Amino acid sequence: MTQDILRQIIDYSHRADPYPLYEELRKTPVYQRGDGPFVLSSYYDIRSLLHDPRISSDARNLKDTASSPLGADAQEESALPPSFLRLDPPEHDRLRRMTNRSFGPPHCPTRVNDMHGDLVEIVSGLIDGIGDPEHIDLVDQFSYPFPVTVICRLLGVPREDEARFHSWADTIAAGLDPDPDAPDPAERLKRTHSARTELGMYLAGLVEERRKNPGNDMLSELATAPGPDGTMTTMELLSTAALLLIAGHETTVNLITNGMLTLLRNPEILGRLREDPKLSVDIVEELLRFEPPVQLVPQRTTLADIEVRGITIPKGASVWLVLAAGNRDPERFDHPDRFDPDRGDIQHLGFGSGIHSCFGAPLARLEAQLALSELARRLENPRLLEDPPPYRQNAVLRGPRHLRIACDGIRP
Amino acid sequence: MSSDKYLDQLKREGRIVVVGASLAGLRGAETLRAEGFTGSLTMIGDEPYEPYDRPPLSKQVLLGRATADHTALPRRRAIDAEWRLGVAAAGLDMAARRVRLADGDEVEYDRLLIATGVRARPWPQEDEAELDGVFVLRTRDDAVALERALAQSPRRVLVIGAGFTGSEIASACRERGLSVTVAERGAAPLVGALGGVVGEVAAKMQREAGVDLRTGVMVTALEGDSSGHVRSARLSDGSSVETDVVIVSLGATRNTEWLLGSGLGAGPRGIACDAGCRAFDVRGIVTDDIYVAGDVARSPHALFGYQFLSLEHWGNAVAQAETAAHNMLSESVDRRPHMWVPAFWSSQFGVNIKSVGVPSMGTEILIAQGSREERRFTGVYGYQGRVIGAVTFDQTRWLPFYEQLIETTAPFPPPFPTVDRRPEGNRPLPADFPDPSVPSHGPTVTLSGYSPADRRMTFTPARH
Numbered sequence: 001m002t003q004d005i006l007r008q009i010i011d012y013s014h015r016a017d018p019y020p021l022y023e024e025l026r027k028t029p030v031y032q033r034g035d036g037p038f039v040l041s042s043y044y045d046i047r048s049l050l051h052d053p054r055i056s057s058d059a060r061n062l063k064d065t066a067s068s069p070l071g072a073d074a075q076e077e078s079a080l081p082p083s084f085l086r087l088d089p090p091e092h093d094r095l096r097r098m099t100n101r102s103f104g105p106p107h108c109p110t111r112v113n114d115m116h117g118d119l120v121e122i123v124s125g126l127i128d129g130i131g132d133p134e135h136i137d138l139v140d141q142f143s144y145p146f147p148v149t150v151i152c153r154l155l156g157v158p159r160e161d162e163a164r165f166h167s168w169a170d171t172i173a174a175g176l177d178p179d180p181d182a183p184d185p186a187e188r189l190k191r192t193h194s195a196r197t198e199l200g201m202y203l204a205g206l207v208e209e210r211r212k213n214p215g216n217d218m219l220s221e222l223a224t225a226p227g228p229d230g231t232m233t234t235m236e237l238l239s240t241a242a243l244l245l246i247a248g249h250e251t252t253v254n255l256i257t258n259g260m261l262t263l264l265r266n267p268e269i270l271g272r273l274r275e276d277p278k279l280s281v282d283i284v285e286e287l288l289r290f291e292p293p294v295q296l297v298p299q300r301t302t303l304a305d306i307e308v309r310g311i312t313i314p315k316g317a318s319v320w321l322v323l324a325a326g327n328r329d330p331e332r333f334d335h336p337d338r339f340d341p342d343r344g345d346i347q348h349l350g351f352g353s354g355i356h357s358c359f360g361a362p363l364a365r366l367e368a369q370l371a372l373s374e375l376a377r378r379l380e381n382p383r384l385l386e387d388p389p390p391y392r393q394n395a396v397l398r399g400p401r402h403l404r405i406a407c408d409g410i411r412p
Numbered sequence: 413m414s415s416d417k418y419l420d421q422l423k424r425e426g427r428i429v430v431v432g433a434s435l436a437g438l439r440g441a442e443t444l445r446a447e448g449f450t451g452s453l454t455m456i457g458d459e460p461y462e463p464y465d466r467p468p469l470s471k472q473v474l475l476g477r478a479t480a481d482h483t484a485l486p487r488r489r490a491i492d493a494e495w496r497l498g499v500a501a502a503g504l505d506m507a508a509r510r511v512r513l514a515d516g517d518e519v520e521y522d523r524l525l526i527a528t529g530v531r532a533r534p535w536p537q538e539d540e541a542e543l544d545g546v547f548v549l550r551t552r553d554d555a556v557a558l559e560r561a562l563a564q565s566p567r568r569v570l571v572i573g574a575g576f577t578g579s580e581i582a583s584a585c586r587e588r589g590l591s592v593t594v595a596e597r598g599a600a601p602l603v604g605a606l607g608g609v610v611g612e613v614a615a616k617m618q619r620e621a622g623v624d625l626r627t628g629v630m631v632t633a634l635e636g637d638s639s640g641h642v643r644s645a646r647l648s649d650g651s652s653v654e655t656d657v658v659i660v661s662l663g664a665t666r667n668t669e670w671l672l673g674s675g676l677g678a679g680p681r682g683i684a685c686d687a688g689c690r691a692f693d694v695r696g697i698v699t700d701d702i703y704v705a706g707d708v709a710r711s712p713h714a715l716f717g718y719q720f721l722s723l724e725h726w727g728n729a730v731a732q733a734e735t736a737a738h739n740m741l742s743e744s745v746d747r748r749p750h751m752w753v754p755a756f757w758s759s760q761f762g763v764n765i766k767s768v769g770v771p772s773m774g775t776e777i778l779i780a781q782g783s784r785e786e787r788r789f790t791g792v793y794g795y796q797g798r799v800i801g802a803v804t805f806d807q808t809r810w811l812p813f814y815e816q817l818i819e820t821t822a823p824f825p826p827p828f829p830t831v832d833r834r835p836e837g838n839r840p841l842p843a844d845f846p847d848p849s850v851p852s853h854g855p856t857v858t859l860s861g862y863s864p865a866d867r868r869m870t871f872t873p874a875r876h
Binding site: 047048051052053054055056088089090093303304306354355357 | 780781782783786788790809810811812813816828829830831832
């Protein structure tokens with residue numbers, strides 16, 4: 001093999017369709033070139049490493065951060081401590097448990113469901129406001145503002161401040177993008193670092209305010225309501241809030257946009273969804289397999305030498321798990337390159353698995369289901385104006401930057 | 413002579429009878445239909461209800477959060493069966509291929525699936541068991557009656573036996589704010605299934621939740637008042653407990669009496685069958701037309717030295733029924749072995765306990781992750797230098813990893829560090845089971861493949 005497949009995957013020119021490269025990658029299920037990371041791409045290997053307690057998410061266990069195409073870990077240098085995404089148990093478990101107290105069962109079983117009315121209202125408002133049906137940019141007019149409005153309400157972050165934290169969130173997300181050819185890694189790191197710091201300071205102001213005037217939002221509850229584990233320190237709280245805000249910003253937008261793109265490429269399924277909104281449940285699961293918003297997890301490392309398919313991954317190595325490649329592994333799924341919401345068996349890796357499996361999954365599912373079924377119902381004869389659409393730079397959080405579509409009109 | 417033809421005919425117009433209309437029976441019947449069986453299907457069940465789910469009975473139902481009639485099992489598909497509910501099977505004529513029912517009726521079969529399960533072991537003193545306020549918990553009716561008794565705010569509840577069911581009942585009682593005493597013959601709750609190291613954690617958990625836990629004692633007598641209601645229990649340590657409700661939670665008895673004298677290899681320990689779920693007759697010869705699944709089955713397990721395992725596990729009932737149904741309609745080379753790795757879960761005192769493998773075979777335990785003190789940990793059981801089981805308290809998500817270690821007969825203690833290893837996980841402890849069973853030596857076996865359809869075995873000769 002002469003070409004480094006990993007570089008090609010990261011290279012922007014393959015952003016619109018990385019799947020042939022993933023297929024190539026799967027031929028070397030434990031892939032490693034030069035001093036680059038160990039890249040795993042088969043479904044069963046990824047799933048088993050996601051459950052493997054010898055795998056750490058804590059960058060401090062990386063042997064040599066410099067050798068990672070990611071560069072040194074941005075978060076470690078930042079004023080904010082790592083969020084639970086980048087921690088191992090028991091710290092991870094404690095912080096995630098404390099966060100979950102104001103988000104999900106058992107302590108808060110109805111939070112997501114209670115947002116249903118809000119979500120419907122936001123979706124309806126955005127579709128009502130589309131304007132010229134001949135020129136729609138679905139990303140700017142719908143898929144981006146929807147989840148952002150939702151995460152702001154959930155956290156208790158004023159929607160008016162969106163312009164400010166949008167650029168921080170974008171910078172931090174770009175910092176996750178493994179781009180070995182980035183012109184000045186040190187400069188990029190600095191930018192990420194300072195975006196995290198600024199976001200942290202912004203959130204600190206909000207937390208201060210919520211402590212004085214608590215509302216019915218997660219930030220207030222995290223700041224004021226002690227559980228069996230006590231309350232988070234201010235720094236922990238800021239890291240957690242930053243994580244939720246960025247995750248709410250940078251992932252669901254891609255799920256919705258990828259969803260509409262895929263449906264427009266599969267008009268028969270779009271038609272069925274129009275007739276039967278309940279189909280959105282299976283459609284979203286299949287989307288999470290077929291076009292997952294998080295394509296790969298580049299942040300794991302080994303606590304010991306571990307053997308996968310006879311190859312030893314040494315202790316402290318950087319390990320990448322290419323979820324999107326595993327999701328199309330023919331060893332696991334029949335006709336993996338076919339978008340088929342009717343496949344009964346959709347145990348995708350789109351939300352990861354194991355202790356770090358997507359915290360916001362129930363909310364993301366509901367958002368995407370509502371968004372797609374409403375778009376299908378209300379857009380008359382929608383069509384793509386550009387295929388493939390232009391993509392964002394990011395290879396990890398992959399999705400279109402714009403999705404230009406047209407339709408004959410908007411149904412009430 | 414082609415047996416293809418016979419199988420084709422069986423699939424098309426054969427008669428299959430399923431005795432036992434609970435989880436295993438239903439999933440078996442659904443699998444038969446899914447695999448193309450279009451002949452006649454008869455479901456025989458001694459309870460008058462359509463198949464229902466039992467785990468909620470000792471949890472949500474006892475808490476009054478769900479009613480027992482809302483526990484019907486979800487259906488995977490229509491099975492188009494003739495249902496004979498509320499009438500137990502009373503006998504089997506293997507030569508004539510006939511099942512006799514308690515009402516005298518007879519049903520003929522070409523293939524028979526036996527999934528009669530277990531029932532709660534009753535209190536041995538019959539007159540005491542008859543007292544009002546004395547319960548067992550196995551069926552929907554049991555749960556309804558017990559819930560009603562708990563709703564009447566008894567002064568105290570006595571649970572006899574601190575296995576999983578007994579512990580879950582005690583947990584539900586505490587959650588309802590009831591005073592509860594648990595009497596356990598062993599040194600700690602759950603000690604039979606998980607050993608003393610973990611039992612100690614369970615004991616602490618119960619006491620902190622306000623359970624009056626008495627270990628190392630037996631209940632010697634139940635005493636009633638003049639109206640025949642239980643009022644107190646005498647314990648082997650000379651003490652007595654004033655109580656209005658007694659729950660006898662002493663494990664289960666296999667429903668095999670109806671097979672007595674039939675010639676089938678059935679007894680108090682269950683019905684012996686081969687790895688493909690075909691029943692043995694009393695001569696040790698495997699039958700061709702009688703299959704067994706679920707709690708009533710005893711089958712040899714490749715991973716555990718080919719010991720005959722009987723598993724009262726929800727997941728086992730499903731997997732075994734699917735395998736039995738598949739094999740029933742298959743040529744011998746297309747049959748699959750039942751190689752489900754034992755797994756079960758329990759929720760009690762706010763903790764989710766889950767286990768894989770056979771912890772009770774373990775002689776040692778390593779607390780590989782987390783801490784017992786915090787009640788969040790993963791314990792790994794070792795037997796003769798290999799990993800044989802694992803248990804988690806509120807750490808379920810790690811279990812698939814340890815299941816893989818069990819399946820690949822990985823060495824014990826695991827020779828690697830993990831996340832969240834604490835000082836207590838530096839070396840294994842004696843697992844401290846009251847009566848460890850000792851399996852025989854044998855070849856080691858490696859499992860491979862992920863879906864049951866593609867499970868294969870590779871024999872590796874034993875190393876000398």
